[in-house]
Amino acid sequence: MESLIGFLLSLAFAIFLFIDAPKHNKSRWLWAVLGFIFGPIALGIYFIKTGRKVAGWIITILAILVYVVIIVLIALAAALMVNGFS
Structure with a gap:
C-alpha cells in the first residue's frame, strides 16, 4: 500500500x-x-527556477529534512539490530 501511495x-x-x-x-x-x-526535490527546484522561490525553497528544505530523518531512522534501526536492544 505504501509503495502505491509513493508511486501515485x-x-x-x-x-x-x-x-x-x-x-x-x-x-x-x-x-x-x-x-x-x-x-518533491525536483518540484521544489522547478519552483525556484520558475520564479516561485519561497514555495520552492520550502518544498526543497522539507523534502531534504524528511529524507535525512528517514536515513537516520534506518541507520538507527540497523545499529539496534546489529548490537541488540540491550
Whole structure:
C-alpha cells in the first residue's frame, strides 16, 4: 500500500510538471522525468527556477529534512539490530 501511495505521488509530480513546464519555456519531458524520479526535490527546484522561490525553497528544505530523518531512522534501526536492544 505504501509503495502505491509513493508511486501515485511521483506520478502526480510528473503530470504537474509535464503540464506546467511549457508555460515557463521549460522542457516538459525533462521535468516530468525528474519529477517522477526525484519527487518533491525536483518540484521544489522547478519552483525556484520558475520564479516561485519561497514555495520552492520550502518544498526543497522539507523534502531534504524528511529524507535525512528517514536515513537516520534506518541507520538507527540497523545499529539496534546489529548490537541488540540491550
